[in-house]
Amino acid sequence: MTKLADYVFTPEPTPTIPVAGSDKLFPVRRIYCVGRNFAEHAIEMGHDPDKEPPFFFQKNSDAIVPPGGDFPYPTESSDVHHEIELVVALDKGGTNIPVEHALDHVFGYGVGLDMTRRDLQAVSKKMGRPWETAKSFEASAPCSALIPASELGHPTTGAIEVEVNGQTRQTGDLNQMIWKVPEMIAYLSRLFELRPGDVIFAGTPAGVSAVERGDLITGRVAGVAEIAVKVV
């Protein structure tokens, strides 16, 4: 028998996302997020979408809120925004992955919310500081169940939208993504060693706006998945 590791305390459990239509769980290793991947959203945030290569930030893996979970309004902010995003889950890793092989690394897709302390992000941008406190706080990554690509294929079009209390806030289409899924996997794999369990939040369309305690956030990528999260 293998000797059990002699940890000084019991390690935290691995964060997971359920797989739709099964009782399997996808273990999350890292969460990468793509910034300004829809032109209209880049413009609404005050940037020129034509000038930038893709850029990335991370959230902590334990920021995942699985389906059915609530979003606790975070501390130290009074301007918390929803960003509805396609979630790409990888079950194979690699470095320098060619674009034409990138989709072979995808286990499946879901829809998630890149919750953002917009007020803290504005300060970080102004001061040239990192985005962690704006992006990587507790419960900042609510996510739907994952749909395996073996069932779904690899979506490249489809409405991506979000409502708050039934009122439309964000609308767009996956076909408006500046950097496509294979391109973002290839690009990321030149900067990081990707591993099974890595997930990518693929950027948000225009219409980001603030939520309050008591709000119900509903959203979807048409043909992929839906999400419903209560702000508590």
Ligand code: MN
């Ligand atoms: Mn985002």
